[in-house]
Amino acid sequence: MERWSPRRGKDSLARVCTIFGYVLFVFAILLVDCRPAAAIPAFARKYGMPCSACHLAWPMLSPFGQQFKDNGYQMGNERDAPIFQQAAYWPVTFRMTPYWHRESTDKAQVDGPSGPGSAEAQSTVHGFDWSGLDFHVAGTVANNYSFYILPSSDNTGAFHFESVWARLDNVFGSSWVNIKLGKFELDNLLSEKRILTLSSNGGFYQNYHFQPLVAPGISESLYTFGIGDNQVGLEWMGHSKNDRTRVSAALLSSTDGQPGLPTSSSYDGFFAASQAFEWGSFGLQRVGAFAYLGQASTYFAQNLTTTTPVGTDLNGVPVTSTATAGLPGTGTGLQSFRRYGLVGQFYIKKFDITPMYFHGSDSAFLGTNTASNTPLPAGGRSPSWNGALFESHYTLSPQLIFINRYELIRMSQQAFSTNPGNLGNIDSLVFGVRYYPFINARAGFAYHAEYAIVRQRGASPVTATDLTNSSLLFGFDFDF
């Protein structure tokens, strides 16, 4: 995923005059270019089932679809191997969304009387646009060997790999042993890849990407992490045959899913477990918990200085530019960070709500952008925060779903005692509706409408006061 890369190493805090508010805005757009998963008509074509069987309203999964996924995208009727399909069957789906949208921020960094970039002003842009493109290539290469490759592009057509994995399903004939290797979405009960909203401000879960502010105007720069980002590693996952009980444990490289081992040789761990139970005639209810135990390097043992020729000056003397960066793989001074959560999925007839409690904490060094071989700055502490998310849907029919989400993040301890207590706190509210004019087993289409508004305390680029951004989006979301 193309990301804004935080500069590592020893850049002073002053030099990092991050326009955090605006960056959050841009950050958010880039995040949404990591397109979520979709209804996968390639599966529907393979098995002759309509989208509504596996998806409550695509991309959101139904319990039947979740079981299909956990089984390695297999129906389990000994017809899953590709030999049972026509030779012309190719397991590829694409998804794309053209739309009109309006993005608004109340404090964009603009030129002011004191100089360039010294003031803040309200900024609204709107117009027609399009999303990135996802190719979902997924299925089985043989019975109980499944795979998923997701080349995903941003809206300029620049591709990256969002998912690349192969999985051994039902090892030893048991649904409790499934081994996945590659880059994949973490086994989050609330899957960001199946999110029903698409806008810059509403198309992701704030809690899944939040990193606290170091100080007003300064963001964490030593590491990048989101529990909603696809990670790269090895996952064991087990589930009961009817998918009521699900457990997983993953060993991940501490690279936030980036290839090439850019930082260090350290590993993170992710654990998740959930249990579903039937509640009378209301439907299936599920509760679960997850934990991410991560670590990040705070400095590099070796640094590379690269000199690049830029051109010549007026006297014909060559001009070069010099940059110093850590040598990939030599990151050291590992410091830990944690993310924990409790999730529920409750269905009451056509209404369902997913409440989530989230807790995160970073080590003081990560929280204050300090290399661990230097002393911690005065007043520096380990930031921690609590968050909550309530996502609810009303599925009037397989063709019409109403979406609402409220998220909040509250810092419980700031990185510096001098920070305002609510620095970085987020409130987010999203409304959406999707209408699917037809449901068949070949392709999908949704009319999508959405409004999202987000406020972060102390995040405006110049004055470090509250920043509010909003998105309005109308689009056609389709896949084949």
Place this chain on the structure above:
Amino acid sequence: MRKSHVVMAGFAMLAASAVAMAGPAGGTVSGKVTYEGTPAKMKPIDMSKEPSCAKMYTTPPVAETVVTGPGNALGDVVVYVSAGAPDEAAPSTAAIFTQKGCRYIPHILAFQVNQELKISNEDQTSHNIHPLPKLNREWNKSQPPGTPPISEKYDKSEFIPVKCNIHPWMHGNFAVLKNSHYAVTPDTGAFSLANLPPGKYTITAWQESYGEQTQEVTISGSETKTVNFVFKAKPY
């Protein structure tokens, strides 16, 4: 003169009552079923997959989809009263259907609703008896050699194809009818439906390949009405 009138009247009454006592007064509908055109040539059946049956024939038998006789006669046509007669209770005798020489005997068996159907296997190989109704219940039973006859009945009137899955050339039909006024034409094509009380009747003739035809006939007393059916033969 008057005396003879009385005698004549008495005689007539005696005759009438004699006729009345002889049985229900009934008309008869009789006739012949023929075809026009050229019917398809019936192919000989290859029973090589079942040697125990193949050896019972010196020359292979032909399919019985269309049975013809001299004078363009059409056999195995079910002629029955489809309207105008009341439904009748089933007789107590059973209708017999036999599997012999890997064929069904008779090729088309007509019997009544709720009448007992008795199916026997006189061959040395297993058959499965698999009638394929649309209105009645579909069942499928295995009948190895030497096992007792299978007893079944149908509670709805229907024409039901019958097949054996093990021997795909075996085709038969059940004609489950609502009353006792029916006949299956032999290869002379002749039929006779007797003992019909006065009334208006619809007579239907059904042939498994050519479909069905109907004609109306009215019986007023004990006359014989002639009703002939001519089917258009299909060359395939």
Place this chain on the structure above:
Amino acid sequence: MRNINISKICLSLAAALLLVGIASAQDSHIKEPNVTGHAEAGKPLYYRYCWGCHGARGDGNGENAPYVVPAPRNFVQATFKCRSTPTGTLPQDQDLYNTLVRGFNFTNMPSWAALTAQNRADLVAFIKTFSPRWKTEKPGDPIPIPAEPKLTVDSIKHGGELFQKLECWKCHGQEGRGDGPSASTLTDSNDQPIRPFNFTTSNRSKCGRTNQDLYRIFMTGVDGTPMPSFADVVKPEDAWDLVHYLRTLQYNNPSPELALWLSTKEGHDIVEAKKVYNTNTGSGVKP
């Protein structure tokens, strides 16, 4: 290696959930749920999950039906393959419910175990509204299945004799591979070509994996297909012998019957003759 302290809270929470899960898992036991199904509640479920194959009118003519082999069940006709009741009779509700939980092996009908018991009961109630037969006929009585007798080599051998005498091999072939002399001409009741079951491929036959399911298949017949009912011609104790023999045909799936058969010289020689060894294209090559 890693400098991670595994959080005790997390681990114990996960362990607790796992224990709860195992305790309440409704994995392979199909038991009558204590729920009553309602057709009105089943209707939206049918039109979400089932209609694509089974059709808006329940007649098996869904949009995807032309591409689905074997064809989806026609609920209007109400002829069902897997029943506990005699051939030609309607199945019990439990039979339909079990079908939803199990799915049909080698077909496009999946297992709907992921749905709730209430969902499945509602679907069964709704499916029954498609055919008028449910109003005019009562379902058949389940056939009595005596307790399975002790497994012995004689039972297996007697089953083999029955397999010959009842001429199962005419369709299923001498080794049960579905290649008997009549196999290539078989058609189902809609005149669509159909193959007999190949015992060597799986121990999961259409109507289930257990010995009881196998017993029921040939004692009630698979209605709508060429597979007849042998209830009139096979005695119950003989039927169990046949079940034991059939399991020895499934030599790719371990079972007590196969293990016992392999322990005899005769059985061992017969089964080994069917296997292919020393191929160079990978393990598990099954002929």
